Amino acid sequence: MNIELTLAYRYLGGRKLRTFLTTLAVVFGVLVIFGMNIILPTMIESLQANVQGASGLVDFSATHISGEPFSISVADQLKNADGVRAYSPSLTRVVNIPADFYDDDSNQPDKVTALSLVGVIPEAARSVRAYPLVEGRYLEDADTNAVIISRTLADSLNAHLGGTIRIPSVDGTTELTIVGILPARTSPGNEEILVNLPTAQTITNQSGKVNTIDIVIETFASEERRNEIQTNIQNAFGKNYAVGTQISADTQMFASLQLGQAMMNLFGVFALFMGGFIIFNTFRTIVAERRRDIGMLRALGANRKTIIGIILAEGLFQGILGTGLGIFFGYFMGAGIVKAMRPMMTQFLNLQIGEPVISPTLVIVSIALGVGVTVAAGLFPALSASRVTPLEALRPSANEKLFEGRAGWGAVGGAVIIILTLLAIFSGRAEFIMPGGFFFLLGLVLITPILVRPLALLFGKILALFYARRGISDLAQGNLTRQPSRAAVTASTTMLALTVIIAIGGMISSLTFTLYDLIRANLGSDYLFIPPSIALWSSNVGANKDFAEQLKNIDGVDEVSALRYSSAVSNGQLISLLSMDPVAFPRVSALFFQTNIFADEVSAYASLDEGRNMIVNGALLAALKKNVGDTVNIVTPDGSFDYRIVAVATDMLNAKVTTGYISHDNMKKDFGVQDDVFIQLNLKKDANRQAADAAIRALSANYPTFKVISGVEYYNTMKSQLDATFSALYILFFVLAIPSLIAMINTLTIGVIERTREIGMIRAVGGTRKQIRAMIVSEALLLSAIGTAFGIFGGLYLGYVIVIALESIFPLGFVFPTAGILIGIAIGLIFGIFAAFIPARQASRMNVVDALRYE
Amino acid sequence: MSNIQAEKLTKTYGAGSTKITALDHVNITIKEGEFVAIMGPSGCGKSTLLHLLGGLDKPSEGHVLIGGHNLTDLNDDKLTELRRRKIGFIFQFFNLIPVLSAVENAALPVTLDGVKPAEANSKATEWLTRFGLSDRLMNRPDQLSGGQQQRVAIARALVADPELILADEPTGNLDTRSSDEIASLLRDVSKQYGRTIVMVTHDPRIAAYANRIIFLKDGKVVDETLLEKKNGKNAEDVMEKMKQLGD
Numbered sequence A: 001m002n003i004e005l006t007l008a009y010r011y012l013g014g015r016k017l018r019t020f021l022t023t024l025a026v027v028f029g030v031l032v033i034f035g036m037n038i039i040l041p042t043m044i045e046s047l048q049a050n051v052q053g054a055s056g057l058v059d060f061s062a063t064h065i066s067g068e069p070f071s072i073s074v075a076d077q078l079k080n081a082d083g084v085r086a087y088s089p090s091l092t093r094v095v096n097i098p099a100d101f102y103d104d105d106s107n108q109p110d111k112v113t114a115l116s117l118v119g120v121i122p123e124a125a126r127s128v129r130a131y132p133l134v135e136g137r138y139l140e141d142a143d144t145n146a147v148i149i150s151r152t153l154a155d156s157l158n159a160h161l162g163g164t165i166r167i168p169s170v171d172g173t174t175e176l177t178i179v180g181i182l183p184a185r186t187s188p189g190n191e192e193i194l195v196n197l198p199t200a201q202t203i204t205n206q207s208g209k210v211n212t213i214d215i216v217i218e219t220f221a222s223e224e225r226r227n228e229i230q231t232n233i234q235n236a237f238g239k240n241y242a243v244g245t246q247i248s249a250d251t252q253m254f255a256s257l258q259l260g261q262a263m264m265n266l267f268g269v270f271a272l273f274m275g276g277f278i279i280f281n282t283f284r285t286i287v288a289e290r291r292r293d294i295g296m297l298r299a300l301g302a303n304r305k306t307i308i309g310i311i312l313a314e315g316l317f318q319g320i321l322g323t324g325l326g327i328f329f330g331y332f333m334g335a336g337i338v339k340a341m342r343p344m345m346t347q348f349l350n351l352q353i354g355e356p357v358i359s360p361t362l363v364i365v366s367i368a369l370g371v372g373v374t375v376a377a378g379l380f381p382a383l384s385a386s387r388v389t390p391l392e393a394l395r396p397s398a399n400e401k402l403f404e405g406r407a408g409w410g411a412v413g414g415a416v417i418i419i420l421t422l423l424a425i426f427s428g429r430a431e432f433i434m435p436g437g438f439f440f441l442l443g444l445v446l447i448t449p450i451l452v453r454p455l456a457l458l459f460g461k462i463l464a465l466f467y468a469r470r471g472i473s474d475l476a477q478g479n480l481t482r483q484p485s486r487a488a489v490t491a492s493t494t495m496l497a498l499t500v501i502i503a504i505g506g507m508i509s510s511l512t513f514t515l516y517d518l519i520r521a522n523l524g525s526d527y528l529f530i531p532p533s534i535a536l537w538s539s540n541v542g543a544n545k546d547f548a549e550q551l552k553n554i555d556g557v558d559e560v561s562a563l564r565y566s567s568a569v570s571n572g573q574l575i576s577l578l579s580m581d582p583v584a585f586p587r588v589s590a591l592f593f594q595t596n597i598f599a600d601e602v603s604a605y606a607s608l609d610e611g612r613n614m615i616v617n618g619a620l621l622a623a624l625k626k627n628v629g630d631t632v633n634i635v636t637p638d639g640s641f642d643y644r645i646v647a648v649a650t651d652m653l654n655a656k657v658t659t660g661y662i663s664h665d666n667m668k669k670d671f672g673v674q675d676d677v678f679i680q681l682n683l684k685k686d687a688n689r690q691a692a693d694a695a696i697r698a699l700s701a702n703y704p705t706f707k708v709i710s711g712v713e714y715y716n717t718m719k720s721q722l723d724a725t726f727s728a729l730y731i732l733f734f735v736l737a738i739p740s741l742i743a744m745i746n747t748l749t750i751g752v753i754e755r756t757r758e759i760g761m762i763r764a765v766g767g768t769r770k771q772i773r774a775m776i777v778s779e780a781l782l783l784s785a786i787g788t789a790f791g792i793f794g795g796l797y798l799g800y801v802i803v804i805a806l807e808s809i810f811p812l813g814f815v816f817p818t819a820g821i822l823i824g825i826a827i828g829l830i831f832g833i834f835a836a837f838i839p840a841r842q843a844s845r846m847n848v849v850d851a852l853r854y855e
Numbered sequence B: 001m002s003n004i005q006a007e008k009l010t011k012t013y014g015a016g017s018t019k020i021t022a023l024d025h026v027n028i029t030i031k032e033g034e035f036v037a038i039m040g041p042s043g044c045g046k047s048t049l050l051h052l053l054g055g056l057d058k059p060s061e062g063h064v065l066i067g068g069h070n071l072t073d074l075n076d077d078k079l080t081e082l083r084r085r086k087i088g089f090i091f092q093f094f095n096l097i098p099v100l101s102a103v104e105n106a107a108l109p110v111t112l113d114g115v116k117p118a119e120a121n122s123k124a125t126e127w128l129t130r131f132g133l134s135d136r137l138m139n140r141p142d143q144l145s146g147g148q149q150q151r152v153a154i155a156r157a158l159v160a161d162p163e164l165i166l167a168d169e170p171t172g173n174l175d176t177r178s179s180d181e182i183a184s185l186l187r188d189v190s191k192q193y194g195r196t197i198v199m200v201t202h203d204p205r206i207a208a209y210a211n212r213i214i215f216l217k218d219g220k221v222v223d224e225t226l227l228e229k230k231n232g233k234n235a236e237d238v239m240e241k242m243k244q245l246g247d
């Protein structure tokens, strides 16, 4: 090993605690980035597998841009399209399979959670795809309820040629007879089951409709010719149809996944940034501590490159070790979360999640970030180390002016930035306020150096009240004001950590309250009938209106309210439409109104039945860039309709999804949908609850698509899930605060080392160990007080930014985060005392004579 | 390298009213193989002179010639190389690197010069053994006594076979017995290996081990004495001289 590496290695080993803490910071940053970036690709891959499984090998597929079924006659428009060899209209629906539908055993994991039901015209389908049967026969036009399945599905359901399989349908369930078996499937995704078009239309209650047209074009077409034919097809269908080579994965799902991913990446970058900050701080400590050693090496003939090499080698060691461990633990975290999500994803989204996906890019980016940030953070201190002259080993007197000087300009810049960001708040415009959050923090960091002195004086007065013996807190305060920029770096680290704690803490607590209220009102009906997937309505097969009517006739039932679903397109934006019975809905559930053109909510609900009126949620309003009172044009396969926005309101389940609420009548008229996908029910006050429960459950057995759950039960599961999520978040954010602790320990330690002689002197003239300790602790408390004070400002700003950012998705009032601030202050002070512990011990244990001799 | 020559060597600190002239047009010549002691009261510029001779600092005026080469003409890298190969330093505070063992510390100058660690360490081990530290090779500095640490530092100063050894109060931090050991060690080195040694001290007993003493006062050379070879028994003569100068 060469001398740089040897020295780096030895120094690291010589300061195990610090090496550990610094490396921990890198580990943490890399862990978050790596772990979180495993989750999304894994989910996307699973989603794509599900989708691709259905898309097959045709040249093009055409769908309506809303994703909704359209009349089969649309396919005729292809008759004269140039270059088209054959086409096959089909009705393809993902059918979610309720839990334990096939095995009836809740202890066995379900082998099949969703199927792709494909209804085709037999001859047309055969002209675009091959169906190499291994057993039985192909579909015939005269077949009803005949199905072709794969060998794999047959095996997993224990089904045979000539036997039957059940699938959920709008009437409850439908039995299909297996007439043919295809080879075992090799591709991932949902199993396809092939039926005649009319059978599929009956099962899903969509008579006369198809939703996909598969197209094959003339063979051996060149790339150019392919594009030309695609244009022909597009022209034949018009702009409301999408002609593509592959069905795009579900946009709703991607949108919310990506949001989560972006938040977590932000968190990871922040963590890594904090890590870099600590490493920077640590290296400054190292260089300050070792000026003598470094000077000595220079005197002995080490050149500047060697010195830089030593410091950077230390960074490299820590970077590599930290990154390695970060990736290692990150994998377990990511894989762990993927695993933990599996049952939830299956339950709520009916998505089968595969093995954790790790892209090589992720590994490379994580390594580059982890090692890069560490080495970069060491670079500046390394350069300053290389400027240490040999004389400094021999006369270490004038080495204080390490990082001074730039404070003046920084402070001016900081003040300007702070003023601008405050103006941004008053402008009330999200596009200014959001980046303002970042810049406000930057401004605070820049302005801290010049504020250290006045703040230290201010807090020093308060401290003096606690330390009866005069002089000690004066000394501490003097020590800080002597090194304002170093104090500022530490205070800033504390500030950043506390900003996050306060902002997020505040947000979480207000979100918690709002959410629990919302759940109780929105989903607090006596019974809920939940389809297999509650956020992705489109893949649920609903129930025809018989179910709700029969429920209503049960003795003791007061009111039944159902939601119906259709997707649609407005202004190029894919939206979800849910319809309700404007009378029944408010009696068992509630929307949370924010804006309303009517005086009260009753009128808003009532207006849904009076013409084409629509209540939208915040996400939809933002996506459409419209205001309440405006009219939006909604495109359906049957034409386009103008709806007026009468109110903005949110419900729990669809808060993240761009959703509009209309009446059942309009849903039927304009979108042709009449099946219920979500049902809520209230009992009469004086109902015989036991009898009603038995009757409800007995009836529901005929509609296995729905899971029957009592409102209380549902509330409790939701609450415990939310609680678990939030406490996990709290832990994450607490961990994020730890770097500031490390930074504080480091700064205090340099302070002690640099003042070795001074401390010896105080001891020599009669200062007690206790007083020395008190001095260091006061210094730490002053530092953390400054950091905390700034952190509160930063936290308030950031909290506001979060509220603004969430506005479009989930409206929250800006709640002043009192709890967050109190927690922040407590953490700040506890950290202050904790950070002082090691340096204070070191200082008070110092041998007086040695300290005095230390030059 | 042979002779070392300082010509009109001047060093000032600060400017204006706070200006301090630490060295004031000092002219001295030190011959190859000579063991010279520099004496004088605290603050008279002894360390400053030594630093300038070793190329650790730049003079404000005048220059240092080593074997005819002017140190002022050398850039940082060349100076560094010169220090590494031709000059050995010994300081009052032993200035060992705390995380390295005795051998590794002693071997530093050659390791820094790119010599393979095994080879460097064996060279260092030779010197340490010569200085009676063969059973302390693997100890870190904090496990050694002051005298032992200083012997490691001397081994370090010699390991690269430098022609010039500069020692700034090498016994300043040691008790009398260790001081005598170190001083006679330096004299032996000078005699047996023919190294040029310049040693700063304010202890007449230690200065008496040298061949020649240069007296400094307020940055100027005030006297020089050639000592007879009495094996360190000249202390009284030196004290006598100091008394004269003090008046």
Ligand SMILES: Nc1ncnc2c1ncn2[C@@H]1O[C@H](COP(=O)(O)OP(=O)(O)O)[C@@H](O)[C@H]1O
Pocket: A395, B013, B014, B020, B021, B022, B040, B041, B042, B043, B044, B045, B046, B047, B048, B049
């Ligand atoms: N970096 C410096 N800045 C200002 N004055 C210095 C510096 N280094 C040394 N001096 C002054 O130069 C003079 C000579 O110092 P020095 O050579 O250390 O004396 P000695 O080693 O003889 O005790 C002293 O007055 C000292 O205060």
Ligand SMILES: [Mg+2]
Pocket: B046, B047, B048
């Ligand atoms: Mg001196």
